[in-house]
Amino acid sequence: MPLKRRFLCYMQRTLYLSGIASLYGSLSRGDGSAAILMYHSVVDESLEGFVDPDNSVKVEQFRKQMAYLKKRCNVISLEALLHAIENKTPLPKRTVVLTFDDGYRDNLTHAAPILKEYDLPATIFVCTGYIERQESQWIDDVYSIFSFRTRHQLNLSGETFDLTTKDGMDSGYNLAKKLLMDSDYAGRSALFEALGEQLEPDIPNRPRLTLNWDEVRRLRSLYPLIEVGLHTRDHTNLTGLDKANAEAELLQCQKDFEASTGSRARFLSYPYGLHNMDVQRVSKNCGLKAALAVYPVDLVTHHSNPWALPRVTAMPSLIDLKVWMSGAFPALSIKLFGRAYG
Known part of the structure; x- marks a missing residue:
């Protein structure tokens, strides 16, 4: 979660725990x-x-x-x-x-x-x-590929990501998700093939989701x-x-x-x-x-x-x-x- 979002969540939770949010809600007429x-x-x-x-x-x-x-x-x-x-x-x-x-x-x-x-x-x-x-949802397939990968370098859209680092992992994973979201079914299938070839995931007993x-x-x-x-x-x-x-x-x-x-x-x-x-x-x-x-x-x-x-x-x-x-x-x-x- 981005820092800006985390801070807002903290402030919203503080309003609730202090009782201010509930008081505001009870006093409002409702819409x-x-x-x-x-x-x-x-x-x-x-x-x-x-x-x-x-x-x-x-x-x-x-x-x-x-x-x-x-x-x-x-x-x-x-x-x-x-x-x-x-x-x-x-x-x-x-x-x-x-x-x-x-x-x-x-x-x-x-x-x-x-x-x-x-x-x-x-x-x-x-x-x-x-x-x-x-099939599982594509978001879970890509999550499994990254989670169970046996190789840790990814080349995607002209960029290279070192998945042994947090920044590399986050950036590579987020780019893969964006590309998959923007693709139709055929495009997603091709991208999954490329991800699998590069990361060689060893996924144990893949469940039916x-x-x-x-x-x-x-x-x-x-x-x-x-x-x-x-x-x-x-x-x-x-x-x-x-x-x-x-x-x-x-x-x-x-x-x-x-x-x-x-x-x-x-x-x-x-x-x-x-x-x-x-x-x-x-x-x-x-x-x-x-x-x-x-x-x-x-x-x-x-x-x-x-x-x-x-x-x-x-x-x-x-x-x-x-x-x-x-x-x-x-x-x-x-x-x-x-x-x-x-």
């Missing part, structure tokens, strides 16, 4: 807003080495967060939130919607039972191509409060495609989903949260009801665009979650520090 939290993997100790830490919370961290949300917040479904937006229905303070991106298998094995225990609704967004091919279709069907059957939506077929940046290819990506994703579950998905999560007006129009044409983006500090209000609903990335820290849910976020942070994130 009928809601926070949509974005999770990815809920990982246990045995698989931590295979999942990028930036994309995961540990099982016990998740349990503590859900216990807190159940006790202190108003957790509703995505469908209920959309109904409130459409009908201008007032939302109670600390209203929260839970979402999970990428379709991790641990969403079924770990997250879903905890959600059921606390009677909390959620929406899980899956990449149908990853399910079909039974992605849901399969039987598990998706089981998830829908055993956990009626959990809805499954779309996250495209190949986790492709839709804004990097022309309109025709973006539409083809989403239509095929919806077709995959319907063929495997017997019903059409209603909601979409944009990969990386990226979208534009063309992508929004294409999403509407694919029979969806709403789509979710990512904005670090934005809350959902009655004025929010249902085709670009903002989400906040759920961090592992329980105290950060309490800061966000205090009723003071992001307004108090912006008033005092001029910003709420970054």
Whole structure:
């Protein structure tokens, strides 16, 4: 985490621990807003080495967060939130919607039972191509390649990185992630081949991290409060495609989903949260009801665009979650520090 961000987190936590944030939240009238939290993997100790830490919370961290949300917040479904937006229905303070991106298998094995225990609704967004091919998310594949590498020099985009140093490791890893994020599926495959040839990773007993279709069907059957939506077929940046290819990506994703579950998905999560007006129009044409983006500090209000609903990335820290849910976020942070994130 950058120093500037760490300092802001420290100040926000201080506001919460001092009671100032909670007091501000209790005195504010509330604006009928809601926070949509974005999770990815809920990982246990045995698989931590295979999942990028930036994309995961540990099982016990998740349990503590859900216990807190159940006790202190108003957790509703995505469908209920959309109904409130459409009908201008007032939302109670600390209203929260839970979402999970990428379709991790641990969403079924770990997250879903905890959600059921606390009677909390959620929406899980899956990449149908990853399910079909039974591949891990690319972010976890590149994490494993770097973590289990046996060689420590990387040449990428004309730059050479010494991975035995922290600076070299951080710079090389971040560049690899950027290149992968900017690539389509074929481009990612070629880049993975190049990374593997250079770093020669020795990955022991690579686990299956992605849901399969039987598990998706089981998830829908055993956990009626959990809805499954779309996250495209190949986790492709839709804004990097022309309109025709973006539409083809989403239509095929919806077709995959319907063929495997017997019903059409209603909601979409944009990969990386990226979208534009063309992508929004294409999403509407694919029979969806709403789509979710990512904005670090934005809350959902009655004025929010249902085709670009903002989400906040759920961090592992329980105290950060309490800061966000205090009723003071992001307004108090912006008033005092001029910003709420970054």
